[in-house]
Amino acid sequence: MHPPLSPLVAPQRPNSNLTEFTSARDIERAFRAICLLALLLPLLLLLVLLVDAVVDASSRLSWQFLSSFPSRHPEQAGILAALAGTGALMVLTAALAIPIGVGAALYLEEYASENRLTSLIEINISNLAGVPSIIYGLLGLEVFVRALAMGRSLLAGAATLALLVLPMVIMASREALRTVPLSIREASYALGADRWQTLRRVVLPMCLPGILTGIILALARAIGETAPLITIGALTYVAFLPDSLMSGFTALPIQIFNWISRPQAGFHANAAAGIVVLLFMMLLLNGIAIWLRMRLQRRIYW
Amino acid sequence: MRPSRNAGLEVELATPRALSERLVQWLMLLCGLLSIVTTGGIVAILLYESAGFFREVGLRAFLFDSQWTPLFTDKHFGIWPLVAGTFLTTLIAVAVAMPLGLLAAIYLSEFAATGARRILKPVLEILAGVPTVVYGYFALTFVTPLLQKVVPGLAGFNALSPGLVMGIMILPIVASLSEDAIFAVPPSLREGAYALGASKLPTIFRVVLPSAISGIAASIILGFSRAIGETMIVAIAAGLQPRLTLDPRVPVETMTAYIVQVSLGDTPTGTIEYKTIFAVGMALFLMTLVLNLLSFHMRRRILKGGLS
Numbered sequence: 228m229h230p231p232l233s234p235l236v237a238p239q240r241p242n243s244n245l246t247e248f249t250s251a252r253d254i255e256r257a258f259r260a261i262c263l264l265a266l267l268l269p270l271l272l273l274l275v276l277l278v279d280a281v282v283d284a285s286s287r288l289s290w291q292f293l294s295s296f297p298s299r300h301p302e303q304a305g306i307l308a309a310l311a312g313t314g315a316l317m318v319l320t321a322a323l324a325i326p327i328g329v330g331a332a333l334y335l336e337e338y339a340s341e342n343r344l345t346s347l348i349e350i351n352i353s354n355l356a357g358v359p360s361i362i363y364g365l366l367g368l369e370v371f372v373r374a375l376a377m378g379r380s381l382l383a384g385a386a387t388l389a390l391l392v393l394p395m396v397i398m399a400s401r402e403a404l405r406t407v408p409l410s411i412r413e414a415s416y417a418l419g420a421d422r423w424q425t426l427r428r429v430v431l432p433m434c435l436p437g438i439l440t441g442i443i444l445a446l447a448r449a450i451g452e453t454a455p456l457i458t459i460g461a462l463t464y465v466a467f468l469p470d471s472l473m474s475g476f477t478a479l480p481i482q483i484f485n486w487i488s489r490p491q492a493g494f495h496a497n498a499a500a501g502i503v504v505l506l507f508m509m510l511l512l513n514g515i516a517i518w519l520r521m522r523l524q525r526r527i528y529w
Numbered sequence: 530m531r532p533s534r535n536a537g538l539e540v541e542l543a544t545p546r547a548l549s550e551r552l553v554q555w556l557m558l559l560c561g562l563l564s565i566v567t568t569g570g571i572v573a574i575l576l577y578e579s580a581g582f583f584r585e586v587g588l589r590a591f592l593f594d595s596q597w598t599p600l601f602t603d604k605h606f607g608i609w610p611l612v613a614g615t616f617l618t619t620l621i622a623v624a625v626a627m628p629l630g631l632l633a634a635i636y637l638s639e640f641a642a643t644g645a646r647r648i649l650k651p652v653l654e655i656l657a658g659v660p661t662v663v664y665g666y667f668a669l670t671f672v673t674p675l676l677q678k679v680v681p682g683l684a685g686f687n688a689l690s691p692g693l694v695m696g697i698m699i700l701p702i703v704a705s706l707s708e709d710a711i712f713a714v715p716p717s718l719r720e721g722a723y724a725l726g727a728s729k730l731p732t733i734f735r736v737v738l739p740s741a742i743s744g745i746a747a748s749i750i751l752g753f754s755r756a757i758g759e760t761m762i763v764a765i766a767a768g769l770q771p772r773l774t775l776d777p778r779v780p781v782e783t784m785t786a787y788i789v790q791v792s793l794g795d796t797p798t799g800t801i802e803y804k805t806i807f808a809v810g811m812a813l814f815l816m817t818l819v820l821n822l823l824s825f826h827m828r829r830r831i832l833k834g835g836l837s
Contacts, residue, residue: 255730259640265632266649266704269697273656276667283670330560338554339561348561350825351568357751357821358814359758361785362571364792365810369574373798390567397564423550451660454760454785458792458806480662480761487666487765495670502663509658517651 280506283499292500296466297482301493306501308465309482312381313450313508315469316478319385320392320449325442327389328396332438335397336404337426356394363391364458372459379460382472387455392445399441403434436523440516447512451505453480479505575814578807585801591808597771597782599805600791606805608812610771614781618692618763619756621777625696626752630703631745637704638711639733650705657701665765668694673766686768686780695762699752706751706828710744711737747827754820758813760785784813 287302295305331348339345367387377383407430415425431438456478463485465477479501486498583591586606594607633653637646673690677683683690714737722732738745760783768780769790782790788806796802 251728251730255728258730259636262632262636262640265629266636266653268629269633269656269700270652272697273659276659276663276671279667279671280663327560327563330557331564334554334557334561338557348564352564353825354818354821355564355568357754357817358571359760359785359817361758361760361788362575362810362814365788365807366567366571366574368792369578370570393564393567421547421550423553447658451658451662453660453662454764454789457789460792463793480660483666484662484761484765487662487669498666499670502666505660506663509660510655513655513658 277506280499280502283496284503287496287500288503292497293504297464301486301491301497304486304494304497306479306482306504308468309477309479309501310504311468312461312465312476312481313479315381315476316385316388317446317450319381319472320388321442321446323385323389324392324396324445328393328442329400329438331393331397332400332404333426336401337422337430352394352397356398360391360452361454361458363387364455366390367455367459378473379462379475380473381469381476383459384456384461384476384478387459388449388452391452391455392449395445395448396442399444400438403437403441404430406437407433436519440519440523443512443516443519447509447516450509450512451480453484456481457484479508571814575807575811578804579811582801582804582808585804586808595773597787599802600794604801608784608809610773611782611784611787611809612812613773613775614688614763614767614771615757615783615785617688617775617777617781618695618767618783619753621689621692622695622699622756622759623749623753625693626700626703626756627749629696630700630748630752631707633700633704634707634711634745635733635738637708639729639737650708653701653704656697657699659698661698661759661761662765664694664698665691665762668762668766680778683778684768684780686766686770687778688767688781689777691762691766692777694766695756695759698759698762699755702755703748703752706748707741707745710741710748710828713744714740743827747824750820750824750827754817754824757820758785758817760789764789784809788813 292305293310294307295303296307297309298304331352335345335348339348364387367383367390371377371383371386372379375383377386411429411433412425415429420428461481462475462477463481465475467474469476483498483501483505486494486501489495590606591608594605595609596605596607597610598605637650641649668690669686672694673683673685673687676690676693677685680689718736718740719732722736727735763783764786767783767786769782769786770780771782771787772779774781787809791802791806
C-alpha cells in the first residue's frame, strides 16, 4: 500500500542547459535503465524456462500421458498415479490446515490478550515460516511415519504438508480478520450477539474471500513441494490409485524428480511434460487467488 | 505489538457467558499452541536422533574430519564437505540475487509508476512460487549445457549452474523486502535532500539507501537462509558428491541434498546412516534459525520506527 508519490520526486532544474546538469541527467537515465534491466532479466528467464519446458514436453503431452501409470518405457509412461496422489494430498492438506490455521488466527486476533504466551506464539509462527521444508520432512518421518505409525501413507504426507503451510494460512487469515472494522463488530454486539456468534455470523463471512485467497496460495506452494515428501518416503513407482488414507502414494513433483534422475532422454521429455502440468496447476491456483482478491476489493461495503 | 481490536470491549466481554463460548476459546488456543508443539517437535527429534549419532561418532569426527563418506564401507563423518557445498552454491545464489534484487527494488520504489509497480511486483513473486523441482530441471537441462559452451572444464553436475538458478529463485525475496525497506524511508528525508539541491541519484545513494540499510541487509540475510535450506535444485543439478572444494565447476553435495540422497535409498531406521540425516538436519536447522532470527530482529527495528 503505497501512498501517492511525493510531488518533489522529480525536481525541475531551471538551468538544465548546462552541460554538467545534462550529463547528470544522462547518468540518471542510464541508471534507471540498468535497474529496469535487473527487474526484467529474471522475468525473461521465467519466460525462457516456460518455453523450454513446453518445447521439451511437446512430444509427450497427450491424453495418454495423463491417463497412464508409470512404465519402464518412457513413451508408455504417464502421470495418472501422480495426479491422483497430488489431488488427494491437496484435499487432505487443506482439510487439516484450514481449521487449525483459521482457529489459531482467530485466537491470536480475537481472543488473545497481550501476554507473553501470545508473543511467544507470534514469534514462533514467523520463525516456523523460515524453517527449510526438508526439516519438516524429518519431523514428519519421525513423528507421523514412525511414532504415530502412519507408515509412508497419504495421511502422513498430508499431515507433514499441513504443518509446512500452517504458518502461511495463519498469517493470511490474520491479515483478513484485520480488515473487518470494529464498527461492524460493535453493531453485532449491540444486537445482543456474544463474541463467538459475532465471529461466526458476521466477521468470518465478511473476511472469507481474504482467508480463501491465503489458503489457495498456501496450497499452490504445497503442490510443488518435493523435498519433505521424499524425506518421509513417498514412493517413486506407483502403479495403483490411492484408495485409503493409509495407502502408499506418489505425487507429481516426486514423479518429475524420478524422471529427471534417469539418464535416458525419453524420461527427460516425460519430466518436462510433468512440469508443464504442474506449472499449469500452480498458475491456475494463483489465478483463482488473484480473481478472488479482485472480487474482494470490489465488494467492500462498509 | 498491535493492540487488540476489541480493546474497548474487553470489560464487558472478558468473561464469556456460555460454556460453549469458553470451549471454542480453548480449542482456538490449542490451534495456536500447535505451532509451539511443532517447533518443540522439530528441536526434540533433531536433538534425540543426533544425540544417538554423536554417541557413536563423536563430535570430534564430525568437526575435525575432512571427508564425508557415511554411505561407504570406509566411513568418515566430517561435515565440512557438505558445508562447503552448501556455502558455495549459496554464495553464488546471493551474488546473483543481491545486486539484481537491490536494483529491481530501487526501480520499483523510486522509478516505476504506481500502475507498473502494481503489476510488476506480483509477477516477480511468481518466480518465488515456481516449484523448485522445476528450477532443478531448468538448471540441469538448460543452464548447464549453455554454461558448458562458455566455461571451460564445467562438469555435467556442478555448483555454478544450480547456484545461478537458485539466485533467480531467491531474487523476489531480496527485491520485495528491500523494496519495503526503501519505501519505508520517510519522504521528508528525500525532500530534504532535494531542497539542498541534490538530484535524484545522489539522493538515492547518499540518503535513501543508507537509511534503508538495515532492511536491505535483513532481506539479504533472509535470502542466504532460503538458499541454504533449498533442496531440490541442488539435489538435481549439483551432483550428490561431497567434496571439500570452492571450485564451482565440479560436482558437490549440499547438506540438504545429502538428506534427499539418504531418503531415496532404503536406509533402515536406527542405523548410523539413518542418524546422519538428523545430525546434518540439526546443523542446517541451527544455521537457518540464526539467520532468520537476525533478519527478523533487523526488520523489527524498522517496523518500530528506528528510521525516524
